[in-house]
Amino acid sequence: MIEAAIGIDIGGTNSVFGIVDKEGKCLSESSIKTNEHETAREFVNTMADEIKKLIKGYKEELNIVGIGIGAPNGNYFNGTVEFAPNLRWRGVIPFCELFKEHFNMPIILTNDANAAAIGEMMYGAAKEMRDFFIVTLGTGLGSGFVANGEMIYGHDGFAGELGHTIAVSDGRACGCGRKGCLEQYASASGIVKTVKELLKKNNKSILNEIPEEEITSKNIFEAAKKGDKLALEAFDYTGKILGRSLADAVAITSPEAIILFGGLALAGDYIFEPTKRYMEENILNIFKNKVKLLPSKITDSNAAILGASALVWKDLE
Amino acid sequence: MIEAAIGIDIGGTNSVFGIVDKEGKCLSESSIKTNEHETAREFVNTMADEIKKLIKGYKEELNIVGIGIGAPNGNYFNGTVEFAPNLRWRGVIPFCELFKEHFNMPIILTNDANAAAIGEMMYGAAKEMRDFFIVTLGTGLGSGFVANGEMIYGHDGFAGELGHTIAVSDGRACGCGRKGCLEQYASASGIVKTVKELLKKNNKSILNEIPEEEITSKNIFEAAKKGDKLALEAFDYTGKILGRSLADAVAITSPEAIILFGGLALAGDYIFEPTKRYMEENILNIFKNKVKLLPSKITDSNAAILGASALVWKDLE
Numbered sequence: 001m002i003e004a005a006i007g008i009d010i011g012g013t014n015s016v017f018g019i020v021d022k023e024g025k026c027l028s029e030s031s032i033k034t035n036e037h038e039t040a041r042e043f044v045n046t047m048a049d050e051i052k053k054l055i056k057g058y059k060e061e062l063n064i065v066g067i068g069i070g071a072p073n074g075n076y077f078n079g080t081v082e083f084a085p086n087l088r089w090r091g092v093i094p095f096c097e098l099f100k101e102h103f104n105m106p107i108i109l110t111n112d113a114n115a116a117a118i119g120e121m122m123y124g125a126a127k128e129m130r131d132f133f134i135v136t137l138g139t140g141l142g143s144g145f146v147a148n149g150e151m152i153y154g155h156d157g158f159a160g161e162l163g164h165t166i167a168v169s170d171g172r173a174c175g176c177g178r179k180g181c182l183e184q185y186a187s188a189s190g191i192v193k194t195v196k197e198l199l200k201k202n203n204k205s206i207l208n209e210i211p212e213e214e215i216t217s218k219n220i221f222e223a224a225k226k227g228d229k230l231a232l233e234a235f236d237y238t239g240k241i242l243g244r245s246l247a248d249a250v251a252i253t254s255p256e257a258i259i260l261f262g263g264l265a266l267a268g269d270y271i272f273e274p275t276k277r278y279m280e281e282n283i284l285n286i287f288k289n290k291v292k293l294l295p296s297k298i299t300d301s302n303a304a305i306l307g308a309s310a311l312v313w314k315d316l317e
Numbered sequence: 318m319i320e321a322a323i324g325i326d327i328g329g330t331n332s333v334f335g336i337v338d339k340e341g342k343c344l345s346e347s348s349i350k351t352n353e354h355e356t357a358r359e360f361v362n363t364m365a366d367e368i369k370k371l372i373k374g375y376k377e378e379l380n381i382v383g384i385g386i387g388a389p390n391g392n393y394f395n396g397t398v399e400f401a402p403n404l405r406w407r408g409v410i411p412f413c414e415l416f417k418e419h420f421n422m423p424i425i426l427t428n429d430a431n432a433a434a435i436g437e438m439m440y441g442a443a444k445e446m447r448d449f450f451i452v453t454l455g456t457g458l459g460s461g462f463v464a465n466g467e468m469i470y471g472h473d474g475f476a477g478e479l480g481h482t483i484a485v486s487d488g489r490a491c492g493c494g495r496k497g498c499l500e501q502y503a504s505a506s507g508i509v510k511t512v513k514e515l516l517k518k519n520n521k522s523i524l525n526e527i528p529e530e531e532i533t534s535k536n537i538f539e540a541a542k543k544g545d546k547l548a549l550e551a552f553d554y555t556g557k558i559l560g561r562s563l564a565d566a567v568a569i570t571s572p573e574a575i576i577l578f579g580g581l582a583l584a585g586d587y588i589f590e591p592t593k594r595y596m597e598e599n600i601l602n603i604f605k606n607k608v609k610l611l612p613s614k615i616t617d618s619n620a621a622i623l624g625a626s627a628l629v630w631k632d633l634e
Contacts, residue, residue, distance in 0.1 A: 082603070131472040145569065147469045147476075154464070154571020155448040156607060161568040164601045166561065169486060176601055244483065251478035252462060252569060254471020284481045284493055286390075286399070290473060 001061045002027070006051060007309030009112060010034060010071040010095075012086035015043075017051055018302055019058060020309035024123035026302045027062075028054050040089040041098055048102035066106035068311030069095060070115030070304060077157040079109045085175060108311045112304065113142030113160055114151055116261055116296075118314050119307030121146060124297035125259050132255045134296075135162065135246075137264035137271075141183035141190075147253055151314075163187070167245050186242035188217035188263045194234045195220055205230035221267045235267065239274025246275065247282040250291055257292035261303075265295060318378045319344070323368055324626030326429060327351060327388040327412075329403030332360075334368055335619055336375060337626035341440035343619045344379075345371050357406040358415055365419035383423035385628030386412060387432030387621060394474040396426045402492060425628045429621065430459030430477055431468055433578055433613075435631050436624030438463060441614035442576050449572045451613075452479065452563075454581035454588075458500035458507075464570055468631075480504070484562050503559035505534035505580045511551045512537055522547035538584045552584065556591025563592065564599040567608055574609035578620075582612060 004027060008017040011034060018029030030050055037043035055062055073084040079096025081087065096107045110118075117134040120126040126134075130149040136142040141163030145152040152159045163183035164176055171180025172193065184190050192215050195207055206228050210219055223231035246258055264271055276293045283291075298306055321344060325334040328351060335346030347367055354360035372379055390401040396413025398404065413424045434451040437443040443451075447466040453459040458480030462469040469476045480500035481493055488497025489510065501507050509532050512524055523545050527536055540548035563575055581588055593610045600608075615623055 131469075131476075143569075147464055147471070148467045150465045150467070152448075152464045152570055155573035156571055156604075158603050159448075159464075159569065159571035161571075161601055161603075165565040165568050166599070178599070178601070248482040248565075249569060251482050252460075252476065252566060253469055254473055254476035254478075256472035282483070282495070284478055284495070286475050286478075287473075 001063050003063050003065055005065055005309040005312035006067040007305035007307070007311075008047070008067065008069045009115070009304035009308050010069065010081070010087075011304075012072070015047065016302065016305055017047065017054070018305040018309070019054060019062065019064075020306060022313055024306055024310070026300070026305055028058050029302055029305055030054055035088045040093045040095070044095065044098040044102070048099065052102075064105060065316065066108065066312035067099060067103060068115065068308040069099070069107065069109040070112040070308040070311075071095065071109060072112060074109045074111040074114075075157040076108070076110040076114070076151075076153045079107065081109070106312065106315060108315050110151070110153070110157075110311060111142065111144075111160070112136070112307070114144040114153070115307035115311055116142075116298075116303070117144030117146055117307075118151060118310045119298050119303065120259055120261075120296060122310040122313060123306060125294045126257065129256050131253065132257045132259065133160075133162075133249065133253065134259040134261055135242075136262040137187055137260060138262040139187060139189050141187045145253055162245065162249060165245060165248075167241050182241065182245050186238055186245070186264075191217050191220055191234055191238045191264060194237050195230065198230050198234060202230065207231060217264055217267075221270060224267070224270045232270070235270045236274045238264075239271060239276075240278045243275045243278025243280075244282045246279045246293075247284075250279075250287050251284050254287065255291060257294050259294050259296055261296040268295070318380050320380050320382055322382055322626040322629035323384040324622040324624070324628075325364070325384065325386045326432070326621035326625050327386065327398070327404075328621075329389070332364065333619065333622055334364065334371070335622040335626070336371060336379065336381075337623060339630060341623055341627070343617070343622060345375050346619055346622055347371055352405045357410045357412070361412065361415040361419070365416065369419075381422060382633065383425065383629035384416060384420060385432065385625040386416070386424065386426040387429040387625040387628070388412065388426060389429060391426045391428040391431075392474040393425070393427040393431070393468075393470045396424065398426070423629065423632060425632050427468070427470070427474075427628060428459065428461075428477070429453070429624070431461040431470070432624035432628055433459075433615075433620070434461030434463055434624075435468060435627045436615050436620065437576055437578075437613060439627040439630060440623060442611045443574065446573050448570065449574045449576065450477075450479075450566065450570065451576040451578055452559075453579040454504055454577060455579040456504060456506050458504045462570055479562065479566060482562060482565075484558050499558065499562050503555055503562070503581075508534050508537055508551055508555045508581060511554050512547065515547050515551060519547065524548060534581055534584075538587060541584070541587045549587070552587045553591045555581075556588060557595045560592045560595025560597075561599045563596045563610075564601070567596075567604050568601050571604065572608060574611050576611050576613055578613040585612070
């Protein structure tokens, strides 16, 4: 019999889930559409059925020890998802409670960046580390901080909102209602905004050949690889804003390493080099050249499942 | 026999020390001049003699369980004070090692703000709290962060440098070599700088009667109490810069409370009201009206001794 945990990642479009053993091997996985379900309860009912099928269909007998869920705006203490802008269900959704109607086992929920941090700590770039943080550069910017070997959930379960610290005074309008939040600059959508601003000043770029509303961070990465100056400038500017914010975050928690994860982090040196350079340029002298800036080591397509399942093992410790 | 700890606070001018019982009662205390000693070893020799006298002179028999030391730029992991600008001894000073030549017991050292945080957790405003941070508004700005009931020392022992996060882009020059650090604005010396800037624009203030180089934060407090508009404006500006930085720090660690400590915090509502107002104005919606802004509850003259002694009890836990 194999001991395993269920990992679930609830995303705006797709929700993925899988069976993961303690060594971080994903034994089986599947997905369902998230927003096709009228209510959160219907969504959970469908997913519970699919998970049971997955367990039944696996070739060997499984001892499922718990379920870990990563979700936007997930609250670890309450097991809820609260006011997530990307989900169709409004207000506070008691996901852990809904899943408990189907499974009699520990169910742990947190936000996706925290799940990613625990995944890195168990299986990835932060093995053996007690003090680090992860920054997920996707559509938005998520973050998860670990100190003394423990996730910082904060008093209310919502710690780790680095994406909503003010990076540029009176800067770009943010969905949160304020101006200049870091995620408006350092994220896949942030770099697209930067490119659009740069194109208004100077149209000598191969990105000018793409209709403005179709430009993606991937296009920008491709252009940078071809040596496009405007694309390179956009990466430099993104790294500048991110590097400065990381320097300030380092002064608070003094981590051993910062891990960059998610779509924009896949641009490799194009994003790592300027981020590291501006971080060092702006960091307090006692921290200079001490903090590693590392890529995630969980690069499988099922990274989100792995991170979510790691919540279970971490909780059982 | 009474169980007690020794608390030592090493300051730029005076170093105070005392015997404290587990309930936080200071049984006996004394002080020596810090910078009158040629070497750190001579300083420690003198202090060790004085501590032994203090123990011997106490009316009851004492069982001393350990020594806690709070010091500027103190490193918890190494037991050292590293490159402290206010001490005459340069470089890395192994204080714990030097004290161990005189005392065969656990000796714990950290920076003064961390010691204050642990003091608040054991005896003050943060009793029973697991997630909070303290901001000390003295000549500079120190800070100590607690998450999951544990001090965040960080990977290298230097976490909690909120005073050296950039609060104003390209702002006032800081002793650390950078520009716009929070402590250049939110500290006793910071508010004096603000007043001097304001006096250049407008000299209708009773503070104008004091020679510029003699203005202190206490003068500004006194002027504010008399309704002096320029002094009130200086407090408002200080609260604005501090409140914005606190809002960003909240987004990272999501504390239950923030405790303000030190000279400038004694100005009460004059500093608390604008700080709280600007913090709430700038904070991410999910944290609004959740985070308490509290005055320190350790208001004795021997607060620093108490905080340092608390290190011992915390370590014995």
